[in-house]
Amino acid sequence: MSKITAQSIWEDVGKIRDKAPLVHNITNYVVMNTTANALLSIGASPVMAHAEQEVEDMVQLASALVINIGTLSEHWIRAMERAMKQAQSKRIPIIFDPVGAGATPYRTETARKLIRAISPAIIRGNASEIMAVAADGAQTKGVDSLHTTDAAFEAAQHLAKQYGSVVCISGAEDIIVDNNHFVRVKNGHPLMGRVTGMGCTATAICGAFAAVNADPFQAATHAMITMGIAGEIAAEIAHGPGTMQLYFLDALHQVNQSDIEKRIKIEG
């Protein structure tokens, strides 16, 4: 298993800040601004582009492609397919977020169709979403999970096996799974759940780490730990979901080696 340490995380953070890798996002309207700001705060260079006429040109400039189905329509799905195909052919890692899978058949089927066509390097969702993508009958409450992270463990293993993807179930605790092993991340803070788009932000941050680290298991785990630590730092001074949102971005920008060393909480 790829060893996850404070040092391995810090090296990736340094690479992101140093190289400012371009991360191409085809994501939902609700969080575009938030995830662009999170990517800038960690040190990456975000671009949001969804027009079918340009996604293939844009993605080949990028070091990672983030696909998020949070607000769907037919044009966007076609753009996602084209971008994913191009990313695959250029060996650019794809990070996939099945937002709201399990809430409506349209979302569940779209998520499945996209990952069946092109296997993502990383799939990140909450427990309900991961369960819904893996098997019929799982339910999601809008975009919120009805299940604990652990309940989705088998579903995640199933998806990891089927698609060769790293699967990240995020929640109060996060579990990152691939075909052979898993790790549990215990960083984070409940106030993160009161800010819209924190899940989508986690997916985007996975994109930043995958852009500088060729091992998707390590990239996803580094991303979730860094997110969680930034959330903990922000929550210490936040007075509610509003200030939380901003202090979280500040923390992504400022997080240093000592923060990571002191706060990292994983079980492997």
Next chain:
Amino acid sequence: MSKITAQSIWEDVGKIRDKAPLVHNITNYVVMNTTANALLSIGASPVMAHAEQEVEDMVQLASALVINIGTLSEHWIRAMERAMKQAQSKRIPIIFDPVGAGATPYRTETARKLIRAISPAIIRGNASEIMAVAADGAQTKGVDSLHTTDAAFEAAQHLAKQYGSVVCISGAEDIIVDNNHFVRVKNGHPLMGRVTGMGCTATAICGAFAAVNADPFQAATHAMITMGIAGEIAAEIAHGPGTMQLYFLDALHQVNQSDIEKRIKIEG
């Protein structure tokens, strides 16, 4: 008349925080993030979904449907119609925001067409918007009102009678009107008007209250008082529209029974 008291408001806030009702929003691009965060801050569970392929499935999971015409297009109007029809058949309350009605014929006519087809439980707009929906010739400056709340009083009564809706005119003071009575809410702060989407946020918050309170007059009034109080609390520490925006979300999250008791300002 449904009695409005600090106690009746506080009970609804408790229900929202306890049940986290799903509020389905088909709203404009500008405020999606803001209204999702406001709904999360008050304790509700927001979902934004506008694809024709899924709005009927999504709305039936929800406890309220918020329709906002702030950025229109043909696809979205069809999705709104389908969602509203489904909400009506499942007896899910509809809250309608005619953003910018009176600025262009397209907006005025779309607003009228939608509420003529399906009567909303609550219509919330600024004075110009309410006047424009009720009668020809009223003018709106983009999305800002050219009229005082009082100037729209007759128009609101007319709409309330015609559609059986509760009509909420928001502004420096808010007036909530139904077929038989009205109440004037004097909570709020001028700095709220310098933050984009505060009107749209009021509409979304009406959705959160309507999700837990079957009386739309009470729900709308509770929502406007809670908004206004959160605005007052935020303005006391804000230094401008930027910090106002965030402290307002913090205040929605923290507002307690004593805040409501001390600050409630209504005339009935």
Next chain:
Amino acid sequence: MSKITAQSIWEDVGKIRDKAPLVHNITNYVVMNTTANALLSIGASPVMAHAEQEVEDMVQLASALVINIGTLSEHWIRAMERAMKQAQSKRIPIIFDPVGAGATPYRTETARKLIRAISPAIIRGNASEIMAVAADGAQTKGVDSLHTTDAAFEAAQHLAKQYGSVVCISGAEDIIVDNNHFVRVKNGHPLMGRVTGMGCTATAICGAFAAVNADPFQAATHAMITMGIAGEIAAEIAHGPGTMQLYFLDALHQVNQSDIEKRIKIEG
């Protein structure tokens, strides 16, 4: 040359706050909320409307039209063309932002097509974007510049001559160019580059100044100085990109004559 002084800037800020001019924006999804809030913070009245059915009606209510190609699609391009044509016929100043020109042929060609059809009063972009619009072969990294402001000076002069537009190259330093002269603005702070949409915000703020000042060279220069000063004020108290974003809006709202007198930094 139109004289640029603290006094000339302050007079325009006063007019914006006094008249609250309507600024019509057809802009990208990522920054809509941010630029609407910036316009409200400086004292203008923003409206975002992109439906082909209404852009002609909306723009004639406005005192300036801001066109930003940050997230494109065919419908939006047609709406931009119609709005620009109507603005031209009503002598409403057009401010144009070629976001991401140089990153994909679709963006470069769309930017060129739009400004070739209707010359904007002001074109604002980063160095790579201005170079890409002016000549083939220039490259943009997503939406971030690969060049210094000075590298785009000739390209800006070329565009200014060809279209009779004022061209504003923004970056660590800004250069504003028209057919006969130029000015260099040295206000600003590096943390502004870590907040998404700061360039788009600059374009929107150019719209606010152009709405009250018939001289586009002066309007663009006033806007860039005011932006830069607000950024400096915000950076003094910000702890990262999150708080920067909000304190910047506060500063736009609060900036006074003495701030401008003390901080203005130009070379002409």
